[in-house]
Amino acid sequence: MKTIKAIGSESRRNFLRVAGAGAGLLALGALSGKDMPFGKPIQATPLANHKRVIIINMLGGNDGLNTVFPTTGAVATKYQTKRPQIAYLPGQGLSLTGGPNVPDYELNPALVNVQSMWNAGDVGIVYKVGYPQQNLSHFVSEDIWSWGARGGPLALPGVAPGWVARYANAYASTAMGVVSIGVGRRLDFEGAATSPVLVSSLGAFNFDTDYNYSSNHVLRLAKVQAILGQQPTGDLAGDIAAAQLASFAGSAAVQSAIADYTTYATANSIAYPTNPGSTNLTSMGSRMRDVARLIYGGFDTRVFYTGYGGFDTHAGQIAAHTSLLTTLDEALAVFRTDMQTMGVWNDVVIVVISEFGRRSYENGSLGTDHGHGNCVLVLGGPVNGGLFGGISSTDMDAEHLPYDTDYRDIYRELLQDHLGNNPAAIFPETQPTSNIPNLI
Amino acid sequence: MHGKPLSFVLLSLLLAPLLFGPTGCVESGGNAGTPPAEEEDLSVKMTLSESDKIHFLRRTQFAFTPADLQRLNTLGYGPFLADMMDLQVQPQLESDALAASVADADFPGEQELARWWLYLMTHNQNPFQEVLAMFWHDHFAASTNVLAAEARFWEFDHINLWRQYGTAKLDELLYRMTTDWLMLEWLDGVRSTKNAPNENFAREFWELFTLGADNGYTQGEIIEASKCFTGYRTRLIADRAGPGRDQLVVEYDGARHNNNSKTIFGKTVAGNGQQEYRDMVNLTLANRQVAEFICRKLWEYFVYTSPSQALVDELSRGFRATYYDLKLLLTRIFQSKAFFSPRAKAGLVKNPVEHVVGFQRATGLLITPTRSDNALIDIGQRPTQPPTVNGWPSGTFWTSSQGLLERANSLRDSVYYRNEAPQAGYDVSTLLQPGATQDFQVVTRCAWILQVALNTAQFNECIDYLNTDRNGAGAIISQPWDPNDPVQREKKLRGLLYILGNLPTYAIR
Numbered sequence: 001m002k003t004i005k006a007i008g009s010e011s012r013r014n015f016l017r018v019a020g021a022g023a024g025l026l027a028l029g030a031l032s033g034k035d036m037p038f039g040k041p042i043q044a045t046p047l048a049n050h051k052r053v054i055i056i057n058m059l060g061g062n063d064g065l066n067t068v069f070p071t072t073g074a075v076a077t078k079y080q081t082k083r084p085q086i087a088y089l090p091g092q093g094l095s096l097t098g099g100p101n102v103p104d105y106e107l108n109p110a111l112v113n114v115q116s117m118w119n120a121g122d123v124g125i126v127y128k129v130g131y132p133q134q135n136l137s138h139f140v141s142e143d144i145w146s147w148g149a150r151g152g153p154l155a156l157p158g159v160a161p162g163w164v165a166r167y168a169n170a171y172a173s174t175a176m177g178v179v180s181i182g183v184g185r186r187l188d189f190e191g192a193a194t195s196p197v198l199v200s201s202l203g204a205f206n207f208d209t210d211y212n213y214s215s216n217h218v219l220r221l222a223k224v225q226a227i228l229g230q231q232p233t234g235d236l237a238g239d240i241a242a243a244q245l246a247s248f249a250g251s252a253a254v255q256s257a258i259a260d261y262t263t264y265a266t267a268n269s270i271a272y273p274t275n276p277g278s279t280n281l282t283s284m285g286s287r288m289r290d291v292a293r294l295i296y297g298g299f300d301t302r303v304f305y306t307g308y309g310g311f312d313t314h315a316g317q318i319a320a321h322t323s324l325l326t327t328l329d330e331a332l333a334v335f336r337t338d339m340q341t342m343g344v345w346n347d348v349v350i351v352v353i354s355e356f357g358r359r360s361y362e363n364g365s366l367g368t369d370h371g372h373g374n375c376v377l378v379l380g381g382p383v384n385g386g387l388f389g390g391i392s393s394t395d396m397d398a399e400h401l402p403y404d405t406d407y408r409d410i411y412r413e414l415l416q417d418h419l420g421n422n423p424a425a426i427f428p429e430t431q432p433t434s435n436i437p438n439l440i
Numbered sequence: 441m442h443g444k445p446l447s448f449v450l451l452s453l454l455l456a457p458l459l460f461g462p463t464g465c466v467e468s469g470g471n472a473g474t475p476p477a478e479e480e481d482l483s484v485k486m487t488l489s490e491s492d493k494i495h496f497l498r499r500t501q502f503a504f505t506p507a508d509l510q511r512l513n514t515l516g517y518g519p520f521l522a523d524m525m526d527l528q529v530q531p532q533l534e535s536d537a538l539a540a541s542v543a544d545a546d547f548p549g550e551q552e553l554a555r556w557w558l559y560l561m562t563h564n565q566n567p568f569q570e571v572l573a574m575f576w577h578d579h580f581a582a583s584t585n586v587l588a589a590e591a592r593f594w595e596f597d598h599i600n601l602w603r604q605y606g607t608a609k610l611d612e613l614l615y616r617m618t619t620d621w622l623m624l625e626w627l628d629g630v631r632s633t634k635n636a637p638n639e640n641f642a643r644e645f646w647e648l649f650t651l652g653a654d655n656g657y658t659q660g661e662i663i664e665a666s667k668c669f670t671g672y673r674t675r676l677i678a679d680r681a682g683p684g685r686d687q688l689v690v691e692y693d694g695a696r697h698n699n700n701s702k703t704i705f706g707k708t709v710a711g712n713g714q715q716e717y718r719d720m721v722n723l724t725l726a727n728r729q730v731a732e733f734i735c736r737k738l739w740e741y742f743v744y745t746s747p748s749q750a751l752v753d754e755l756s757r758g759f760r761a762t763y764y765d766l767k768l769l770l771t772r773i774f775q776s777k778a779f780f781s782p783r784a785k786a787g788l789v790k791n792p793v794e795h796v797v798g799f800q801r802a803t804g805l806l807i808t809p810t811r812s813d814n815a816l817i818d819i820g821q822r823p824t825q826p827p828t829v830n831g832w833p834s835g836t837f838w839t840s841s842q843g844l845l846e847r848a849n850s851l852r853d854s855v856y857y858r859n860e861a862p863q864a865g866y867d868v869s870t871l872l873q874p875g876a877t878q879d880f881q882v883v884t885r886c887a888w889i890l891q892v893a894l895n896t897a898q899f900n901e902c903i904d905y906l907n908t909d910r911n912g913a914g915a916i917i918s919q920p921w922d923p924n925d926p927v928q929r930e931k932k933l934r935g936l937l938y939i940l941g942n943l944p945t946y947a948i949r
Contacts, residue, residue: 059828137643139830140653184820184833184840198840204818205842208849210856210938213931217852219910220935223901224848224942230897231944236787237893240839240944247841247848309827314628314640364636365628 046295046342051382051419054291054350056284056328057145057183057307061138062354063321063368064375065401067111068125069093070391072104078396082361086317086368099123100386110325113333114377121385122336124378124439126410128389130403132432134356134372138312141355146187148408149429156428160191163411163426164303168192171421172302175246179294180305182287188305195243197250202258202290205251221248257297264296270338273330283308284331292338295348302419311354315365328352332379339381346381349418349440351410357401373401376410378439382418388437409436479744479784480751481777482758488517492780494891498949499742500524500774501567503798504891521774524568525607525767533564541809546593546681550584553595554824555809558816560603561797561823562806572770573602574793574823575741580617580649581826582626590676591625591688595824598622610734610764614650614721621690624672627829630690634698637666644829645669645720650730657705664702668709668716671697725764731756735769742773743784745835751778787948789835792819792843794949796850802889803871803937805854806862815850819843839947851941855934868933869923877923879906886936892943905939906932 065083070076071090080087093106098119105125107115117123131150135141148163149155160166165188168178173194180186180198189196199205210217225248231241265271270292272285281289287306294301308327313320332350339345357374373395388405395401408427415423417440475481485492493512497504512520541555542548548556561570577599584595598620605613617623623641624630632638642665647653657665673693680687692714699711705727709719724730735755739747755772762768773779790798796815800806807815816822820843821832857863869877872885883902887894894902906921909931922928940946 135654136659137647137653138828139648184827184837195841197842199842200818200820205845207845208852208856210852210934212856212858213935215910215912215914216931216935217938218914219905219908219916220938223905223939227898227901227939227943230895230901232895236789236836236948237944239836240789240844240947243839243841244844244848244942244944247845250841251845312640314638315631363638364633365631365638369639 045298046344047298047300050300050344050347052295052302052304052348053414053419054304054306054348056350056352057305058311058324058328058352058354059138059142059183059307059309060312060354061141061356061358061370062311062374063313063317064127064354064357064373065360065391066317066321067108067325067377068096068105068127068375069108070104070396071106074393075391075396076104078393079360082396083368084362085366086362096387102387104390105387108322108325110322111329113329113336114379117332117336117379118385122379122381122383123385124383124388124437125386126376126378126388126405126437126439127391128373128395128401128403129376129405129407129410130356130373131406131408134400134403136356136370138355138370143187145353145355145407146190148411148427150431151429159428160193162186162188162190162192164188164305165190165192165196166426167303167415167421168194168196170425171419172300174300175250176294176299176301178303178305179299179301181290182283183305183307186305195246197246199254199290201286202254202293205247205254207248207251253299254294254297257299258293261293261296265338268341270334270341272334273327282327282331284327285334288331288335289338292335292342295339295344296342313358313367314363314369315367317362317367336379349378349380349382349414351414352377352379353407360396360399360401371400373403376407378410378414382440384439388439404433405435405437406431406433409434410439412436413439477781479778479781480748481781482751482754482772483777484775485777485780488780491785493517495780495785496774498891500571501801502561502571502794503567503802504889505802506889517775521771524566525770527566527569527572527604527607529604530564530566533560536563545596546685546687547589548592548595550587550592550824551810551813553584553592553599554813554816554822556596557599557823558797558809558812561793562800562809562812567801569603569606570797571794572606573599575738576602576606576613577823578826578831579737580623581829581831582620582622583825583827584622585825586626587622588688590686591621591674593687594621594625594690599824607767607770610730610759610766611721611725613766614725615718617649618645618669618717618721619672624690625674629669630672630674632666632670632672633696634670637663637670637698639663639666641669642666646724648830650724650733651727652729652733655729655733656727661704664704664709665720667698667700667702668704668720671714728756728760731759731764735759738769738773741788741834742770743779744786744788787945789838790947790949791832791834791838792816792821792847792850793823795819795847795947798949799851799854799890799941803854803868804863804866805858805868805934805937806866807853807857808860808862811853811857811860812850815846815853819846819850844947847947848942851938854941855938858930858934868937869929871933872923879903879921882906882921882923882933883936886933886940890937890940890943890946892940893945894943898943902936902939905936 069088070079093109094111094115096102096105096107096118099121114123131144144150146162153161160169164178169192172178175194176197178196180189182200207221228241228245231238272289273282274280275282291304310324339348353376354374356371358368358371363369412423412427413436415421493509494504497508501508537556537559538545540559542552564570584592601616601620605616627641627644628638629641639662642662646657651657671692671694672690673696674688675691676686676688678686694713697713701711702709704723709716712719732752736752758772759769778784796812826832871889872882880903883899908916909919911917
């Protein structure tokens, strides 16, 4: 099942690099392509014309209505009436009349840089995205997004439960074909035949040494790898051993990519946003930089999955939501510059999702409860900028916004027209409506 | 280089049951015979083998230690179980934990709170108290990250709820949970009022805490239940902890409670003020799904995953018959033949806390609670801060590449920080049995302490490690194992424990 080789002399060399000791003695040129099991070439260069999708998940249920809000007509009046204390009024947000020119909505005032991208025609806003029979549980709804099937794994007998795993198995089965950063082992990756790389951050993807006996510690690590290579396969322990071996090979390749990227970023003055009064990057700043590091390092990743939490704004929503969107906005701005500097902005598409939207009316705690239909932002060089779908006055009468674009139709569009892969086998479940937005 | 051949092969064969067990067991086919299959059998296992006892200790005590085994043998299994279920306050331990990790108990920091609990986990003489508390903390998951500085002291009571009531009656545990201050803050109970009931707690109360998702309730009933859960509020009390030291408290305010009658599960809940929190617990416990939900979750944590419906039915029948007595339920589980069946012993993935705390308890290579905390942040399971109300992932969710790498790094901390207080002066060779210090005896003993399974080739790699070193120029050199050389003892015993701790079977409990 697992495609990780037992560690032999080749990976032993990789491992010596990561262990630090003797790293300077190793000439990089001595490693051929096949010596790099993680698909990274010797020279750090972004792959040319390699299309990628970056999923950013706003965990907790982003309030789409306050992210892109109506400003004209009955729909705007109803929006303001149902949210007397938390609605944005016309002029309080950022105009969308630049670029594709949409006069009836504004962007949340925190999304300053998204507005610039909109003006450049790089942002698609898909409104009223959801799925049949919306579930109001965070966890069930997240799972439905992860499965890519309303009916869950039962609707997809015989295939991997997670849609990213199905994609990896069909079109990106290399070690770094799909990567998750900062959001744990998501269900989306469940069932991938190649042990997926799921990291909290790239920097931590490294083996620490015992400084009391650092030379001996290199020997210990070699013994660990030798012992893992002798673990029989076919059971839980065998699976764990395979994942451990992957961590040895992966950390070597990733740490060398980080070093390469740092040189490039310094030379080009690319700096991701930091927390106020600190040199630590923001959550999304750090995660988008990690995506950039892998792209710069020449890894063949097709799907990156990242995100951040805090969107479950049942109370005191405005301040929290503004801060969350600012975090995203600032990170996206630097990421765009970064990609343009590398010359790959036209190869990446970012899709910003959330498990559901929020109720159309505010609750008594200056917040909103779980809802249905939501808006999804799609950003990148290849994107056809504009608004896809929209909210009607009747929609605003309802407790929950309905959905008219199935979330899988967005993924279908990205697979078909951006990644160039047939999505049929990835989203095989029959769905009641299909309305694929022409995003690419 | 260093004569070993025949004797090791023989020894490995003799030790096969030890070296290959308990995780090397093959799962039996389980045909539907007349007597219940062992893995389904809830009747009491009368005679326990040593391997049974070790299995029990590994599942319930963070780690196996020879001292625990000896104590179990001295007391007998029944009394040992009764002892560990008795979650009494241990004054000395409690004050030591506070002194070791918290500067100002009225205003603890987030890090201090995590360290406080980690100290308890590594030092409690009844580790089951912390194992079970961690189970409930994962189940009724609430994080300190929502607490302001004036409110962080709530966390002591919050964690002590799981530590002291983990084996109580379920209704008692649930009622205390519904009125716990952190829980009221975490799921917006303190903002749920008469005219604006907040659904957050009501939904999770059923979905995640008692019934399971979409299992016997409707959205309309969530709205009704959220009206019952109204009335609590926070209040800042000036100088509560001394001059200039304001603290936040949670209080019940009847004027904020929605006292209309509600209809839930076809029954009418008359306006009953604060008592409706108990009414909601009782009304919920009248659904048999609660017993099934809790029994299944405990079983999957302590025994094996995906138990049959028949087993869950049988277990939950007993749980209901004892009026939801958790102590009796846990005792029944730990005494059952099923608990000791090959399927149960086939292995569950250790969660990161068990990995980090267990290695320290098993080897005596203690690290500071700060270092344990940092390691657990990296691996992704910081006690006191579950990521969501759904708790942490479980099982193979933990076996990602980086998670395993970070586990290796936490073991590195244990072997590296030899000069820091928790282990300064500790002689790691006390783990060895007197007079049994030859290389093969050392490997066998350390593998037994960590309960890892080694095949012959892996065993020989360990022997090879003890008899070599790597010099400054990076060359591997022969250096025959000398147990009397203190430098070798320190370096290589620590190194051996690090290597064995990185075996895949160490990640399994």
